[in-house]
Amino acid sequence: MADEKLPKRSEDFSAWYNEVIARAQLAEHSPVRGCMVIRPNGYGIWELMQQALDKMFKDTGHENAYFPLLIPLSFITKEAAHVEGFAPELAIVTKGGGKDLEEPLVIRPTSETIIYSMYAKWVQSYRDLPILLNQWANVVRWEMRTRLFLRTMEFLWQEGHTAHETEQEAEEEAIRMLGVYRAFMYEYCAVPVLIGLKTDSEKFAGALRTYTTEALMQDNKALQNGTSHNLGQNFAKVFDLQFQSRAGTLEYAWNTSWGVSTRMIGGLIMTHSDDDGLVTPPKLAPVQLAIVPIYKTDAEKITVMEAAEEVFREMKAAGIRVKLDDRDSMSPGAKFFDWESKGVPLRMEIGPKDVTNNTVVIVPRVELSKEEPPKPGRKQKLFVGRMELLSRVPQLLERLQSQLLENAIARREANSIRGVTSYDEMAKLIERDAGFIYAGWCGSAECEAKVKEETKATIRVIPVEEFRSEKPPAGCVVCGGAARHEVVWSKSY
């Protein structure tokens, strides 16, 4: 299909990213600036993400519901920090049915306001708490500059919204869902993330505290791909979300909200894909195995197709997402490139020799360290007996899944620099896109702003203990004052 080579990551990362998406037919720009059409190959990834996450949400006691797209403008303006944060990116409907509306309606940029206004009606006493809901929805934020998946004006996401009796319960919920995201990123996306707290300047408009998952892309820029907020009582106070407590007093509820979006797909691409095109982790690959039959003569075609169809049925029955590529007008070589650029984890070749030997050839999309190494300069080819397929294919998919995570962790570690103490050194590291830079921070907004101003890097996360360095930093890398936190600096998307 493709007639040219991809741009190389090392030469033009941004052009490479766009081209990977185009080749894999994941998405396209829409006629409206900043919006995106998600094609089946891309939406298939999203559906698999949804399925996995939805189960995780249900398993942690949440239910799905749906709240409307249109929100009264007055709702958004009720919470001061919230308005301030979102005002510049609101899309507002002022006309309906040919007439000016009495009150303009906002197309939701997020649903805190409409949801907590409803919760207020549903909650009388502490017995009505907690409320643990999630919704799958689209939201609109009027962005200046957009990139497919990473930042589009309309995007798909899920937003969880909960209400609790106590601050501690809300805090536990925010952290529990951060943990869910972290597990999802590792186990399904094979995207290793740092987790921790956002600084005040980076937190959600209207939150008490914002927790984040941060991944490092192959160009060494950070991507925030999940957030979980402890909203405190900010929204409860504005929308009268009150309940009678166990002690009989009237109290405001404590809220959390948490979300992940189609941005994760961008993160997936920029984490795993290579100069041959898209790479998808098996758990999120709409097609996990592509079977390419190879034949010359009509007689060969008959026996090869027979074998290929049998393997296809076998794999399908075993629950593998499999495709038999029976396109007659395309050469096998062209099919190899096609499936590679689409990121399919395993490709299977079945030719006359395989039929005779009762074997197949399997080529993994990325090299597997636990399998026989490839010949120099060649792709790794695994010769597998037909009888072993039922055990080997799932095993290879698992190995590929863990290989991707291993590779990504290794890359992140190779591009994480700890113990930076001098501001000049940090500035130089940022200048050459060194990756995640760990350094001390005094906690002042001035020091944070100075770095952003001078280097474009920001504090991505104040990591939880697990991700901190063994030796805590003593001083702030900017002002030299006592360090209150170890933080991770990086340029970001």
Add this chain to the structure above:
RNA sequence: CGGGGCGUGGCUCAGCCUGGUAGAGCACCUGGUUCGGGACCAGGGGGUCGGAGGUUCAAAUCCUCUCGCCCCGACCA
């Protein structure tokens, strides 16, 4: 909103400077030969040149306006 670039078959672009029959590669359709890493030959379909106005015997080409897109900067999951 500032700075730069670009709008020509589905895609990537040439043609514009110096006005005169709309082109190429890829993709697509038909037939044949091919097929274990991007096949080849022959034939074929498809474009009011982003839009409007102007100059001219004549505009993809020159002029004016307009719309849209992309890249770089200030805000953001």
